[in-house]
Amino acid sequence: MGLVLALIAAVIVAGMIVALTLRDDHTVTPTADATAGGSPTPTTYGSLGSAPTPTGTVITGNTNGGSALGSGLTGMSGNGWAHSEPAHKVVLHAWSTAPIPALGWVVPTARAGGKLIGKVTDWSTTVTAYGPPKYAQLYLATDYRGIRVYCTITVDGVVQASGHSSGPYGDVMCMA
Numbered sequence: 001m002g003l004v005l006a007l008i009a010a011v012i013v014a015g016m017i018v019a020l021t022l023r024d025d026h027t028v029t030p031t032a033d034a035t036a037g038g039s040p041t042p043t044t045y046g047s048l049g050s051a052p053t054p055t056g057t058v059i060t061g062n063t064n065g066g067s068a069l070g071s072g073l074t075g076m077s078g079n080g081w082a083h084s085e086p087a088h089k090v091v092l093h094a095w096s097t098a099p100i101p102a103l104g105w106v107v108p109t110a111r112a113g114g115k116l117i118g119k120v121t122d123w124s125t126t127v128t129a130y131g132p133p134k135y136a137q138l139y140l141a142t143d144y145r146g147i148r149v150y151c152t153i154t155v156d157g158v159v160q161a162s163g164h165s166s167g168p169y170g171d172v173m174c175m176a
Contacts, residue, residue: 085109085131090176091154092138093124100149102141109135133160134175141171 092105099118106113109130116123129135133155140149146168153161153176160176 088129088135088156089126090129090135091124091126091152092136092174093152093154094120094138094140094149095122096147096149097121098145098147100140101143101147102139104139105137107136129155136176138174139171140165140173142167142169144168146170 090107090110092107094100094103099121100116100123101118102115103117103120103123104113104115105125107127107129110127112125112127127136135155136153138151138153138161140151142149142165146166148164148166149170149172150164151162151172151174152159153174155176161174163172163174165172
């Protein structure tokens with residue numbers, strides 16, 4: 001036990017010596033016998049100094065027919081983000097015989113979505129979505145009464161998803 005305590009004390013002392021030798025400015029002070037003249041001379045390690053000046057060609061814009069790097073890649077035509085994809089008319093519809101306890105919806109490529117809590121018995125919205133399916137999600141949930149709630153999602157005039165809940169605390173999600 002005494003040997004273990006002595007070992008721990010030696011490690012602590014060695015750590016303190018290292019901490020005192022290394023300073024916050026990354027300077028190591030060598031001992032007097034480490035320098036030629038016998039007097040300690042600080043040596044700095046890890047100094048950042050001034051930032052190097054970049055060399056080479058800086059590409060500032062698309063001057064090569066669609067490719068900034070000259071590889072011939074031109075990307076998709078259009079006005080950016082998902083709006084370069086084909087547009088689709090998406091209609092989300094939810095209904096019930098009593099106020100719908102919870103309704104949430106999202107159409108990611110239209111950057112649209114929302115939620116309603118117990119406010120409507122019939123709800124719909126029409127948005128423009130872009131790209132391939134999956135365009136939209138519509139989630140409905142009931143409460144302890146178990147009223148039946150219904151949902152449909154129509155894309156370009158064709159019903160792509162429909163469903164209904166059943167029983168207390170039932171839920172349904174339509175996705176198309």
